[in-house]
Amino acid sequence: xxxxxxxxxxxxxxxxxxxxxxxxxxxxxxxxxxxxxxxxxxxxxxxxxxxxxxxxxxxxxxxxxxxxxxxxxxxxxxxxxxxxxxxxxxxxxxxxxxxxxxxxxxxxxxxxxxxxxxxxxxxxxxxxxxxxxxxxxxxxxxxxxxxxxxxxxxxxxxxxxxxxxxxxxxxxxxxxxxxxxxxxxxxxxxxxxxxxxxxxxxxxxxxxxxxxxxxxxxxxxxxxxxxxxxxxxxxxxxxxxxxxxxxxxxxxxxxxxxxxxxxxxxxxxxxxxxxxxxxxxxxxxxxxxxxxxxxxxxxxxxxxxxxxxxxxxxxxxxxx
Amino acid sequence: xxxxxxxxxxxxxxxxxxxxxxxxxxxxxxxxxxxxxxxxxxxxxxxxxxxxxxxxxxxxxxxxxxxxxxxxxxxxxxxxxxxxxxxxxxxxxxxxxxxxxxxxxxxxxxxxxxxxxxxxxxxxxxxxxxxxxxxxxxxxxxxxxxxxxxxxxxxxxxxxxxxxxxxxxxxxxxxxxxxxxxxxxxxxxxxxxxxxxxxxxxxxxxxxxxxxxxxxxxxxxxxxxxxxxxxxxxxxxxxxxxxxxxxxxxxxxxxxxxxxxxxxxxxxxxxxxxxxxxxxxxxxxxxxxxxxxxxxxxxxxxxxxxxxxxxxxxxxxxxx
DNA sequence: GGTTATGCTGCTCAAATGAGCGGTCAACAT
DNA sequence: ATGTTGACCGCTCATTTGAGCAGCATAACC
Numbered sequence: 259x260x261x262x263x264x265x266x267x268x269x270x271x272x273x274x275x276x277x278x279x280x281x282x283x284x285x286x287x288x289x290x291x292x293x294x295x296x297x298x299x300x301x302x303x304x305x306x307x308x309x310x311x312x313x314x315x316x317x318x319x320x321x322x323x324x325x326x327x328x329x330x331x332x333x334x335x336x337x338x339x340x341x342x343x344x345x346x347x348x349x350x351x352x353x354x355x356x357x358x359x360x361x362x363x364x365x366x367x368x369x370x371x372x373x374x375x376x377x378x379x380x381x382x383x384x385x386x387x388x389x390x391x392x393x394x395x396x397x398x399x400x401x402x403x404x405x406x407x408x409x410x411x412x413x414x415x416x417x418x419x420x421x422x423x424x425x426x427x428x429x430x431x432x433x434x435x436x437x438x439x440x441x442x443x444x445x446x447x448x449x450x451x452x453x454x455x456x457x458x459x460x461x462x463x464x465x466x467x468x469x470x471x472x473x474x475x476x477x478x479x480x481x482x483x484x485x486x487x488x489x490x491x492x493x494x495x496x497x498x499x500x501x502x503x504x505x506x507x508x509x510x511x512x513x514x515x516x517x518x519x520x521x522x523x524x525x526x527x528x529x530x531x532x533x534x535x536x537x538x539x540x541x542x543x544x545x546x547x548x549x550x551x552x553x554x555x556x557x558x559x560x561x562x563x564x565x566x567x568x569x570x571x572x573x574x575x576x577x578x
Numbered sequence: 579x580x581x582x583x584x585x586x587x588x589x590x591x592x593x594x595x596x597x598x599x600x601x602x603x604x605x606x607x608x609x610x611x612x613x614x615x616x617x618x619x620x621x622x623x624x625x626x627x628x629x630x631x632x633x634x635x636x637x638x639x640x641x642x643x644x645x646x647x648x649x650x651x652x653x654x655x656x657x658x659x660x661x662x663x664x665x666x667x668x669x670x671x672x673x674x675x676x677x678x679x680x681x682x683x684x685x686x687x688x689x690x691x692x693x694x695x696x697x698x699x700x701x702x703x704x705x706x707x708x709x710x711x712x713x714x715x716x717x718x719x720x721x722x723x724x725x726x727x728x729x730x731x732x733x734x735x736x737x738x739x740x741x742x743x744x745x746x747x748x749x750x751x752x753x754x755x756x757x758x759x760x761x762x763x764x765x766x767x768x769x770x771x772x773x774x775x776x777x778x779x780x781x782x783x784x785x786x787x788x789x790x791x792x793x794x795x796x797x798x799x800x801x802x803x804x805x806x807x808x809x810x811x812x813x814x815x816x817x818x819x820x821x822x823x824x825x826x827x828x829x830x831x832x833x834x835x836x837x838x839x840x841x842x843x844x845x846x847x848x849x850x851x852x853x854x855x856x857x858x859x860x861x862x863x864x865x866x867x868x869x870x871x872x873x874x875x876x877x878x879x880x881x882x883x884x885x886x887x888x889x890x891x892x893x894x895x896x897x898x
Numbered sequence: 899g900g901t902t903a904t905g906c907t908g909c910t911c912a913a914a915t916g917a918g919c920g921g922t923c924a925a926c927a928t
Numbered sequence: 929a930t931g932t933t934g935a936c937c938g939c940t941c942a943t944t945t946g947a948g949c950a951g952c953a954t955a956a957c958c
Contacts, residue, residue, distance in 0.1 A: 269691025270647055270665050270684055271883075274656070277641055277649040284639045289944060300908055305946075318642045319604045321597055322635065327590055329597040336594070345590050364590055371589025375924095563591075609914060620938055625916075695954090 273316070279304055280311045326360065331571045335564070338578045339556050342538075343368075343563035346571040357544040357567055362389025365542055365565045369471065372538070374398050375431070377468045380405040380528065381422050382506035383440060384473035385483075386542045391421055397429035403463040405470060406507045406527030407440035409483050434460040438526050440507050441487050445523035457526075464528050470536040474543040475504040476551040488521065496521060503551030505541070505560060506533065512550065514558020530560070538562050549573035593636070599624055600631045646680065651891045655884070658898045659876050662858075663688075663883035666891040677864040677887055682709025685862055685885045689791065692858070694718045695751070697788045700725040700848065701742050702826035703760060704793035705803075706862045711741055717749035723783040725790060726827045726847030727760035729803050754780040758846050760827050761807050765843035777846075784848050790856040794863040795824040796871040808841065816841060823871030825861070825880060826853065832870065834878020850880070858882050869893040 279297065282288040283304075290308070294301040311317045323329050328348040336344035345368060349360040365386070373379060377400040381387055404422040419437060426433025436456040442448050451457055477497055479485040484504055485493045496519055500511040507527035509517045516530035533539065540563045543552045549570060555561050566574075599617065602608040603624075610628070614621040631637045643649050648668040656664035665688060669680040685706070693699060697720040701707055724742040739757060746753025756776040762768050771777055797817055799805040804824055805813045816839055820831040827847035829837045836842075836850035853859065860883045863872045869890060875881050886894075 270645075270687045271663050271691055273643070273645065273647065274649060274652045274663065274665060277643065278653045278656075280641055281653065285641070291944070301945080302908060303906095306906095316641060316643055317639065319637065319639050321600055321605070322638045323593070323597065325590075325593070327593065329594060332594045333598045333601070336598075343591050343594065345594060367590050371591055611914070621915085622938060623936095626936095 276307050276311045276314075276316060279307050280317045283308055284317055327364070328568055328571070331568060331575075335566075335571050335574060338575060339553075339564075341556070341562065341564055343540075344571075345563075345565045347565075347567045349567050350569075351567075354544065358386045358389045359393075361386050361542050361544055361565055361567065362391075363393040365390040365471065365540065366393035366395070368540065368563070368565060369394065369469075370397055373400050373429075373469060375400055377401070378403060378463060378466045379425075379429075380464070380467045380470040380536065381425060382406045382470070382472035382527070383408045383421065384542070386473045386544065387471060388421060390471070390542075391424050391428075394425060394428050397425065399429050399431040400469075401431050401463070401466075402426040402429060402433045402435075403467065404435040404460050405464075405472070405533075406525075407436075407438040409440045409487055434463055436460055439487075440526055441484070441521070442524045442526065448524060448526055451526060461528075464532045465535075467532075467536045469538045469540065470506075470528075470533060471540045472506040472533075472542075474541055474548060474551050474555050476545075476548045477501045477504055477509070478547065481545065481547060492521065503548075503554040505555055508533065508560075510551075510554050510558055510560070512554050514554045514556065514560060516558070530558075534559055540565065542566065543570060546570050546573045549577055553577060596627050596631045596634075596636060599627050600637045603628055604637055647684070648888055648891070651888055651895075655886075655891050655894060658895060659873075659881075659884075661876070661882065661884055663860075664891075665883075665885045667885075667887045669887050670889075671887075674864065678706045678709045679713075681706050681862050681864055681885055681887065682711075683713040685710040685791065685860065686713035686715070688860065688883070688885060689714065689789075690717055693720050693749075693789060695720055697721070698723060698783060698786045699745075699749075700784070700787045700790040700856065701745060702726045702790070702792035702847070703728045703741065704862070706793045706864065707791060708741060710791070710862075711744050711748075714745060714748050717745065717751075719751040720749050720789075721751050721783070721786075722746040722749060722753045722755075723787065724755040724780050725784075725792065725853075726845075727756075727758040729760045729807055754783055756780055759807075760846055761804070761841070762844045762846065768844060768846055771846060781848075784852045785855075787852075787856045789858045789860065790826075790848075790853060791860045792826040792853075792862075794861055794868060794871050794875050796865075796868045797821045797824055797829070798867065801865070801867060812841065823868075823874040825875055828853065828880075830871075830874045830878055830880070832874050834874045834876065834880060836878070850878075854879055860885065862886065863890060866890050866893045869897055873897060 279293055282293050290301045290304045294304045326347055328346045331346040332344045335346060345364050347360045347364050351357050375398045379400050380403045382405045402422050402425050408419050422435035423433055438451055438457060475482050479490055479493050496509060499517055499519060501509040501517050502512045503510040507525040508530050509519060511517050539561055541561045542565045544567055546569045552574060599613055602613050610621045610624045614624045646667055648666045651666040652664045655666060665684050667680045667684050669677060671677050695718045699720050700723045702725045722742050722745050728739050742755035743753055758771055758777060795802050799810055799813050816829060819837055819839060821829040821837050822832045823830040827845040828850050829839060831837050859881055861881045862885045864887055866889045872894060
């Protein structure tokens with residue numbers, strides 16, 4: 259009963275006829291009416307033969323793409339989470355450096371693609387964005403703004419602090435950057451830092467941002483760069499308060515709501531409210547373990563476009 | 579400058595968008611308008627993206643067929659020679675028995691496909707048609723008529739004479755057959771044979787034929803079954819008169835015109851005029867060497883459908 | 899032998915589609 | 929500044945296409 263895949267439709271002559279018509283229609287772009295005239299058939303007959311040709315598998319339409327993006331995962335993830343855009347690298351690398359390099363390249367391509375000269379682009383500090391900078395070849399002459407202080411650790415290249423300056427140079431537009439750590443020891447230090455002209459000039463631009471680019475971290479002491487900066491005790495305390503994810507110095511609970519903590523007072527960077535107001539928020543994340551953190555950020559409305567890799571994407575679909 | 583095969587159209591985001599749209603359109607059958615609404619685009623934009631997707635190779639449409647018919651050769655040969663139908667078996671067999679078996683199967687499928695109960699089917703004598711009979715599984719209850727006498731040789735199965743009777747049995751329709759050789763030694767013998775009721779009853783049907791099935795032979799003493807029947811001397815004499823092909827006892831020159839010869843008077847079978855009047859003339863031929871003979875028969879209007887194999891088809895295209 | 903299914907064919911009409919046109923915007927050269 | 933150019937976008941209108949329907953033939957079944 260079920261004709262699963264029987265290429266021979268009715269007989270050899272019918273098959274040859276169907277193939278000829280399919281060639282004229284699909285490959286040579288002839289209209290059905292023209293084909294009907296050529297073969298002495300009604301255009302309805304032609305339409306039916308074409309339907310049969312597709313149903314029988316004689317005409318095969320497939321999406322073929324051999325870049326480094328998994329189109330299927332990208333689409334499914336985008337639709338499942340209601341994102342505007344989603345780019346899933348099909349990298350199977352397991353080491354963080356290679357993953358960051360892949361995501362950085364994809365993020366760079368995305369930025370080049372969507373940014374115009376009228377955009378104001380904000381960049382948080384993250385090692386993935388440092389990879390992005392390395393892969394960035396050209397960018398419309400937009401304005402580039404630093405969103406957060408830096409989280410340097412011993413062993414990280416000193417020049418990494420130059421992220422915003424370098425991107426602004428590549429773009430050929432104005433850049434607003436400053437030299438400051440992301441986390442200070444005292445709230446008062448933050449206040450005095452914000453009084454500095456360099457920092458203040460950057461912060462003043464936050465309201466004008468049209469694109470923001472950040473990375474997501476899980477609130478997991480073995481994974482986080484932040485944990486190293488604040489110490490395990492405070493880190494664990496925040497986890498008890500429900501912190502699940504971290505993004506540009508903002509702590510989020512499992513539903514993406516920003517968690518106000520003592521740490522918030524010592525953080526140098528954009529706040530959740532002003533970030534959420536940015537029309538296009540591009541977020542990178544890698545590592546299957548960050549799935550819940552990413553889901554939290556999306557729930558909180560802090561992600562419009564996601565750049566990630568296959569295994570994390572699959573985990574996100576699993577827990578969606 | 580020349581983007582030969584760059585799947586990445588404008589950037590990763592554009593590629594994902596194009597892929598999503600292509601999937602909705604080509605794979606899920608959504609209309610362009612519906613897609614435009616879903617993605618917040620105009621339907622023109624959708625149309626352009628789909629065009630780009632096809633041009634860039636992201637959407638690939640191919641005709642895939644894994645039967646034993648070469649669809650491409652079939653179509654090209656049909657179009658080049660203006661045939662109604664053409665079936666080219668992709669058999670690469672070199673021995674005649676295997677070639678005949680393949681063509682016989684294809685011819686049987688074709689006959690089953692196109693014959694209805696109202697048809698009157700004429701069958702000439704040929705070893706390919708004997709293979710056809712062996713492969714024939716079912717046939718509408720048509721009338722079957724013998725078109726020619728038989729050309730038996732020592733070593734050929736005696737039961738081969740039963741061709742028309744067997745096909746009529748498979749069809750479950752009326753059959754008009756007779757036992758007679760194709761070539762007699764004297765014209766007078768032909769006249770007395772035609773007076774026989776069995777033979778006369780078959781010949782009376784020739785005007786009602788709707789389908790005729792024959793095979794083509796080259797006029798080449800090393801190839802022809804006829805040569806064995808009439809002797810090399812007369813055979814060579816006819817070659818000097820311009821005979822190039824043979825088909826159901828009819829000799830044709832290089833342009834397919836019937837050549838009247840002394841042999842014509844001694845031949846038992848349908849004549850060229852009445853054969854040409856048959857609306858559907860299915861012809862089988864195998865062996866690259868018969869290309870010119872086949873071309874002659876087509877030129878003479880004595881072929882509406884051709885059943886052959888790849889190497890002969892290629893040769894026919896070469897000399898077309 | 900009549901009568902009901904069944905399938906195939908081509909028609910109508912509304913929806914979908916493609917070609918071409920003018921409008922808008924940005925970049926660039928006067 | 930200002931005109932020019934080119935690219936992009938969405939509209940209109942003629943054409944193409946698809947869904948459903950009636951006619952007709954054949955097949956199947958009392």
